[in-house]
Amino acid sequence: MTYRDLLKLELFPTTWCPGCGIGHIMIQLAMAMEELGLNYTNSTVIGGIGCTGRLSSYMKVDGIYTLHGRTLPVAEAVKLVNPDLKVIVVSGDGDLASIGGNHLLHVARRNADITVILNNNEVYGLTGGQAGPTTPQGVATISSPAGVSYAPLNLQTLMKACGKYSYAKTTVYHQVHLRQCIKEAITWPGFAFVDVTSQCIENYGRRLGYNKAYDMMLQYRATYKRAPQGAETLGPGEIGIVRKG
Amino acid sequence: MKRLVQGNEAIFLGAVKAGARFFAGYPITPSSEILVLAAERSARDPSFKFVQSEDEIAAGNAIIGASLAGAKAFTATSGPGFSLMQEAVGYAHMAEVPVVYVDVQRVGPGTGMPTMPAQQDIMQTKYGCSGDYHPLVFYPNSVEECFRYAVKAFNAAEESLSPVILLSDAFLGHLNEVIDLDSIEVEIVPRSRPPVGTGTRWFSGLTHDDEGRPRTADAKAFIKWHSRVKARSEEVAVRYRDFEFKANPSSDTLIVSFGIVSRVVAPLASQFALFRPICIFPMLGRELRECARGYDRIVVVEGNDGQYASLVERELKREVLSIPLLGGRINLGLVKRGLREKLEREVP
Amino acid sequence: MSRVASRCVEYAHTRWNPEWCKRCNICVQCCPKQALVLRDDAIIEVEGCNRCGLCERLCPDLAIEVMEPRTKKEKP
Numbered sequence: 001m002t003y004r005d006l007l008k009l010e011l012f013p014t015t016w017c018p019g020c021g022i023g024h025i026m027i028q029l030a031m032a033m034e035e036l037g038l039n040y041t042n043s044t045v046i047g048g049i050g051c052t053g054r055l056s057s058y059m060k061v062d063g064i065y066t067l068h069g070r071t072l073p074v075a076e077a078v079k080l081v082n083p084d085l086k087v088i089v090v091s092g093d094g095d096l097a098s099i100g101g102n103h104l105l106h107v108a109r110r111n112a113d114i115t116v117i118l119n120n121n122e123v124y125g126l127t128g129g130q131a132g133p134t135t136p137q138g139v140a141t142i143s144s145p146a147g148v149s150y151a152p153l154n155l156q157t158l159m160k161a162c163g164k165y166s167y168a169k170t171t172v173y174h175q176v177h178l179r180q181c182i183k184e185a186i187t188w189p190g191f192a193f194v195d196v197t198s199q200c201i202e203n204y205g206r207r208l209g210y211n212k213a214y215d216m217m218l219q220y221r222a223t224y225k226r227a228p229q230g231a232e233t234l235g236p237g238e239i240g241i242v243r244k245g
Numbered sequence: 246m247k248r249l250v251q252g253n254e255a256i257f258l259g260a261v262k263a264g265a266r267f268f269a270g271y272p273i274t275p276s277s278e279i280l281v282l283a284a285e286r287s288a289r290d291p292s293f294k295f296v297q298s299e300d301e302i303a304a305g306n307a308i309i310g311a312s313l314a315g316a317k318a319f320t321a322t323s324g325p326g327f328s329l330m331q332e333a334v335g336y337a338h339m340a341e342v343p344v345v346y347v348d349v350q351r352v353g354p355g356t357g358m359p360t361m362p363a364q365q366d367i368m369q370t371k372y373g374c375s376g377d378y379h380p381l382v383f384y385p386n387s388v389e390e391c392f393r394y395a396v397k398a399f400n401a402a403e404e405s406l407s408p409v410i411l412l413s414d415a416f417l418g419h420l421n422e423v424i425d426l427d428s429i430e431v432e433i434v435p436r437s438r439p440p441v442g443t444g445t446r447w448f449s450g451l452t453h454d455d456e457g458r459p460r461t462a463d464a465k466a467f468i469k470w471h472s473r474v475k476a477r478s479e480e481v482a483v484r485y486r487d488f489e490f491k492a493n494p495s496s497d498t499l500i501v502s503f504g505i506v507s508r509v510v511a512p513l514a515s516q517f518a519l520f521r522p523i524c525i526f527p528m529l530g531r532e533l534r535e536c537a538r539g540y541d542r543i544v545v546v547e548g549n550d551g552q553y554a555s556l557v558e559r560e561l562k563r564e565v566l567s568i569p570l571l572g573g574r575i576n577l578g579l580v581k582r583g584l585r586e587k588l589e590r591e592v593p
Numbered sequence: 594m595s596r597v598a599s600r601c602v603e604y605a606h607t608r609w610n611p612e613w614c615k616r617c618n619i620c621v622q623c624c625p626k627q628a629l630v631l632r633d634d635a636i637i638e639v640e641g642c643n644r645c646g647l648c649e650r651l652c653p654d655l656a657i658e659v660m661e662p663r664t665k666k667e668k669p
């Protein structure tokens with residue numbers, strides 16, 4: 001059994017644009033699941049609307065593609081009904097933090113025992129490249145031509161507002177760290193959030209001046225460094241895990 | 246054992262009898278008793294799962310997740326909450342998920358009159374969501390029927406693999422009647438489809454083929470899916486086309502009413518023929534046509550501005566008179582006044 | 594696996610799947626030996642591959658992999 005056995009290779013090539021970071025998350029998730037002994041008998045992957053949600057259709061487990069923004073109530077319910085299943089949500093920044101924001105607030109607060117992996121590409125890719133709740137201030141997109149005029153949502157702060165939390169920050173460049181964060185999140189007993197900076201070259205990076213997908217990944221390499229051991233808060237540009245059980 | 250049971254309580258107990266073990270909901274008058282009963286049950290019985298959701302959108306979606314995970318699941322709300330849940334209802338139709346939505350109606354639109362009974366969500370149960378779909382909708386008129394039709398709603402959901410709407414209203418929900426629940430015999434339809442965590446399927450709200458693969462640019466695939474679920478809905482509905490008809494050969498007028506209004510209208514059986522649909526959708530066109538034969542005038546009395554009347558007119562292809570009972574004011578005096586106006590004759 | 598393999602192009606060290614590859618250029622750019630080029634809509638392995646596996650690891654589409662070394666008995 002290798003990680004490839006967890007993928008529906010018969011559906012390849014995938015629907016994502018050339019160079020899209022979601023493929024990286026899918027591969028690392030499959031590797032993490034294989035290492036943890038997860039398969040269709042003991043896990044499910046739930047995706048929301050957007051490019052990222054399609055990931056659930058490529059995994060060889062029962063998957064659900066929910067309504068836009070509604071992965072978390074669905075995932076929480078699945079876990080309550082069947083606590084023996086590992087429930088893994090993979091979705092985008094709009095789906096989880098904009099339309100799904102209210103659910104993020106409360107499902108995290110209720111410490112639902114699920115894993116949530118955010119493909120944080122700072123944009124609404126599928127609909128052409130509109131700004132989202134994690135688009136940095138000042139960035140021009142097709143729905144913010146003069147630049148976003150307010151600060152993005154601070155997801156770490158949101159998670160830390162909960163009584164119990166597990167918040168991981170990583171990028172698709174840092175593949176080993178990404179896989180490690182996914183495994184830690186899956187095995188964490190409670191709500192575990194993995195915030196993955198990832199590239200949307202086609203509807204975002206290209207307009208910001210990046211030539212190719214790897215140029216965005218090199219930017220992640222340059223920008224993000226490991227947080228110091230034992231850090232309780234991740235600073236800007238730091239990857240790591242902070243948690244409170 | 247005979248005891249006083251509340252309408253909302255009867256719906257809850259019917260759900261439990263049907264095997265429901267997941268409830269998600271948001272408090273909203275006049276349905277909140279169902280949520281509280283679910284919370285209390287869950288505290289006593291860990292196998293019954295309860296979530297007080299952050300909003301109705303979460304609740305409407307959570308029950309879909311619970312159902313896909315293998316549990317018979319339901320929620321209870323009122324008009325405004327039901328409006329918020331519409332997208333989820335449509336999703337359940339497209340993804341073919343058995344769930345039950347209980348709507349204890351109140352006066353609307355908007356926040357309306359939270360404590361006053363109405364029947365203004367009739368159209369919403371059939372047309373509230375985007376897209377074409379063919380729902381099964383029930384509306385009981387007594388506490389005992391609340392119990393029976395809660396069970397039937399779950400059965401119909403399992404058979405049709407679709408969301409079934411159980412209507413009630415602020416009056417019926419809070420009506421207390423003496424019944425012996427233990428003596429009511431019901432059939433339970435079991436869950437047939439394996440839950441998530443047993444296969445490699447993909448459940449989605451996108452138009453899909455028989456293998457669950459998205460077919461978002463394939464008209465043939467849509468038509469195939471649409472015809473299949475429509476036919477299945479009609480085939481299942483055959484077993485649920487419940488109604489009550491009291492003929493009256495000495496009358497030339499048939500009164501159509503349902504839910505709480507039908508209880509108020511009941512004493513008019515001596516003067517009029519009465520038709521009471523319990524299955525609101527699919528429309529009981531065949532039954533209405535059969536029963537309406539021999540009556541010159543058809544009058545629909547309802548707690549809204551003629552919603553069901555317009556549907557009856559479409560089925561009968563003849564003029565249908567409408568008596569709206571608005572603002573939560575539902576009493577026999579008003580009904581008689583309306584009949585006098587519309588029939589232009591005395592109604593003792 | 595043989596179905597997958599028959600679609601692929603085998604080079605000296607790498608195996609490339611033209612059907613899954615989206616020509617995104619990640620492998621070309623990340624190769625520390627510059628042993629891969631994108632030419633005429635194809636990924637081609639040129640001189641210098643040291644089998645480090647970065648291309649295989651960083652391809653988001655599983656479209657390129659480093660092959661197992663051939664034994665003496667196999668055809669070159």
